[in-house]
Amino acid sequence: MMFLTKKEWKNLARKLRFSPRRRYYVITAIALAVLFVLVYCSITSSYYCFDTGVEWKVTKFCQRQGLSGSMCPEFCSRSGVFWDLRCPHPSLEIHHPNRFQVKRQDTPLTVIQAVPNENYEKLFWVDSYYHKEHYPSEIEYENIVKRYISNKYNLEVPYEKIRTLMRLTHKENIPMFHHSMRDSWNLIQNHEFVMAVMFNENDLFPYVEGNCAEMFASEKLNAVEFDENRSYFGSHITLDRWRYHIKMAVLILDYMDELDQHGIQMCHVDLSRFGINNNRLKYDDLRFVFTDYTINRKISSGSYCARDEHCNFMHCKSECNVEKNRCESTVMNNNVQIVCDKIFLGSKRYPGILITQKTPDRLHMLLERCANPTQDRDVSRSRPLGTSEELRKQLYNELTSIYEKLALINAS
Known part of the structure; x- marks a missing residue:
């Protein structure tokens, strides 16, 4: 093993010593490199979306060989049929790194890239x-x-x-x-x-x-437009806007009823993802929308738990078997309870769309019962934390009654 003498150490240090100008160049180069890395990471980030990142992703995608599909000739051509590539608007509450929007001529479309995840099964x-x-x-x-x-x-x-x-x-x-x-x-x-x-x-x-x-x-x-800041629903809403809120709540309840009929469960509800095309309400973020079979199998997988919250999936609630410390129960709430809690009632910081200074006491009471069903008459027969069909009908009738009264006031 060789050791450097004191004289050799001094010579080495002298060679490594930078002049002020050299130090300036090195520090500048390092700073520029760090800045480049930060900008690149921001553009390609899975947590933030930039329009330039969307364009870069599509350009790189279209350079691949062997692309197939009915949309490819126009999507990857320079004809300009597809244009105006940009991040989703309105933005998603939970970021979606593989989703963006585009225009096909003048028709806006949403594009999603099906990126394989950790559960991907090979075909060949x-x-x-x-x-x-x-x-x-x-x-x-x-x-x-x-x-x-x-x-x-x-x-x-x-x-x-x-x-x-x-x-x-x-x-x-x-x-x-x-x-x-x-x-x-x-x-x-x-x-x-x-x-x-x-x-x-x-x-x-x-x-x-x-x-x-x-x-x-x-x-x-x-998109269903709620242009008011949700923090100010209580003090800044006109009769017309209040009637609009009531109308949307009725449409959302109708939509939840349809989902129930088809055995579909929403496990995350984002107000901005509801939209209307041709007078038809739909929901456009399907990452957390499941068939009952799929979510029940996922949520009762037998994973370890110490308390009920460990078995929840997003807004879908379940319970922990504390004797076995295992998640074995299926989903215990339902779609109506979730929208009452997250969309209609909301929280003190972010009031729901039905909590304003114009909310009647009876409606407020029904919303509280719907979001937190505890009485036997309010609890779903099939789901212990879900809202009963009887309570859903009461809420629906109350909303339609309020809407009709507001329509008469507006007509007079």
């Missing part, structure tokens, strides 16, 4: 000798898709629906067909895509317009 297998990818036949793939949807969502896939889900192209070109199958499999494993397509006929969610590889476009809803 690679043999150890030739290192070649082996894909299923079209018939085999169709059966794989049916089993996947049945196992995950407990839904049967009709014959006419399977084609809409699979979206296979280039069947005459084997390599391109396999590309198409791989892109299709990415879409099938995307929860938002499956929910939108499977319930398309029910008109509950935005309609899927088309896809390019794993990117799919759906109709952009005209």
Whole structure:
């Protein structure tokens, strides 16, 4: 092992000593490098969205080889059919790093990229000798898709629906067909895509317009506008705006009733994600909207818990088996309880859309009971923390009665 002498240490230090000018150049270079890294991380961040980042993502996507899908020729061309790429507006309460909006000529659309997650299942297998990818036949793939949807969502896939889900192209070109199958499999494993397509006929969610590889476009809803700051609902609302709030609450209750009829549970409700197209209320963030089967299996997975809150998923509540310290119960509240709590009633800091200085005492009492059902008559028979159908009807009738009275005042 060699050691430097004192004289050699001094010579080395002398070589490393920078002049003031050299120090200035080095510090400037380091500062610029750090600034570049920070700007790059901000643009490509999964927590923030920048319009330049959206354009960069699409440009990089369109440079890939073997893209397939009905939307590709226009989406990746320079013809200008697709333009005005930008971050979602209004912004999402919980950021979605793979979602943006675009215009197809003059029609606004929402685009989502189906990025594989940690639960991604591969479609093909690679043999150890030739290192070649082996894909299923079209018939085999169709059966794989049916089993996947049945196992995950407990839904049967009709014959006419399977084609809409699979979206296979280039069947005459084997390599391109396999590309198409791989892109299709990415879409099938995307929860938002499956929910939108499977319930398309029910008109509950935005309609899927088309896809390019794993990117799919759906109709952009005209957002339900609540232009007041929610902190000031109580003191800054006109009769017209109050009537609008009542109308939207009635539409939301109708929508919740439809979801219940189709066995769909919302586990996060964001007021800004409700929208209306062709006089039809829909909800456009499907990341936390599940079939009852899917969310019940997720929430009762047997994971460790010490208290009930550990078994909750977003706004969906469950309970902990404290003897086993395991989450074994299914969802215990329901859609009506969630919207009463998060949208209609709100909190002291952020009052709900039905909490204003014009709110009648009877309506306020019904909202409190709906958001926090404790009496036997208020509790759902199937869900111990959910709102009963009887209470939902009372609230619905009260809202329609108020709306009719306000309409008479407005007409006089």
